[in-house]
Amino acid sequence: MRADRIVIADDHPVFREGLRRLIQGTASNAEVIEADTFRDMIQLAREGPVPTTFIVDLMFGDRSVETSLSALRLEFCRTSIIVLSMVDDRTVAERILSKGVDGFISKTLSPREIVAAIAAVRNGDQVLLLEPTFSALSDRDDEPAALTRRQRDVLRLLTAGKTNKEIAQALQISPFTVRIHVSALLKTLGVSSRTAAAAKATAYGLA
Amino acid sequence: MRADRIVIADDHPVFREGLRRLIQGTASNAEVIEADTFRDMIQLAREGPVPTTFIVDLMFGDRSVETSLSALRLEFCRTSIIVLSMVDDRTVAERILSKGVDGFISKTLSPREIVAAIAAVRNGDQVLLLEPTFSALSDRDDEPAALTRRQRDVLRLLTAGKTNKEIAQALQISPFTVRIHVSALLKTLGVSSRTAAAAKATAYGLA
DNA sequence: AGGTAGATAGCACATCTGCACTATTCTACA
């Protein structure tokens, strides 16, 4: 069994240190690395073996790392990502989780609960979400990037790795038409290549 | 809130029916659809609104649906996929989970536990747990498709949607060299386009 | 010493892709 390699990123040294001690108390063989900025975390993660877990504070100063999570998820596909947050906002949590993060944990929980949640992600190899007062989830129909039905059809097949010709065949339309849809959805998604679109679709759970 | 649309695929009518009743007992407004083959499930899923949850038996007769799960995950990105299995094998579970499935639940658990696990996935939008005796996870170093180190570097960036030029810049090598690596990894992965490679990498947890 | 494999770099060629432009048809909506 490969040793766990856990990278903690938080700009509060006290909290970070406390978390490190808590983790090492339950997983003594784990290698725990601390970073006080998101950038440092990436830097440290790229050195040496791929980390098994990221534990990231959502806010650094007044800046949220939310926009960087998709890229993090893409670059470290096999690493568990756990986001810690001071806020308990449900919509924020759902938005974060939709980026492919494995856990969203409130810092307001007790240390024991936080550690238990982290351990669950690490041991169970999956996901979980916390928040004390979560009940039902929202309708999910939150703006899927304003793609038309046909564009979504195309995006789905594109994300599956199909070429324009294959998409045309699958949807029984002309390859020319497929290109129109591809161009349109690239513009909407704000990217300039189909592979980037596929990456974004995967990261955001679109398609 | 959109109604849940749950598709159950299992070749044992009794189990299927029991599961349906259990689910409707806890989520009375859910639309539950039954299929007795994997193929039927896909067929039913493609008709009407996109399902919110798939609950799939791992084995149909003596045939495993394992190889079809990646395709399922790709086609239904926003649908929770839960795999049920008679076997408790840890390595099998991990292999299945690595395909992007949201849950792996043993049929040997009590009905109440199964329903709770399914409800957790459905409500929590993430979440899943499984197997009573899971402890540590394996080393994860199971043959990453025999790609070289450099090819993995390239694949990782490629999967993130980067162009050859961007990859070259990121890795500080020539675009020509990037193309060599791309060509090589395409051949190894058995695909013929970068987007297909990205799809495969995402589905198989490579990169 | 010789052989193999990986990483590097380049060239040439055919194809694919993304974009700009035009144009027709159909549906929904005011």
Next chain:
DNA sequence: TGTAGAATAGTGCAGATGTGCTATCTACCT
């Protein structure tokens, strides 16, 4: 009944992509 938006189909063009070739350098194995 227009009008707007979506889907359809096409052409032309520039740039990106994938493949096949050659070639050098390093590391490792026999």
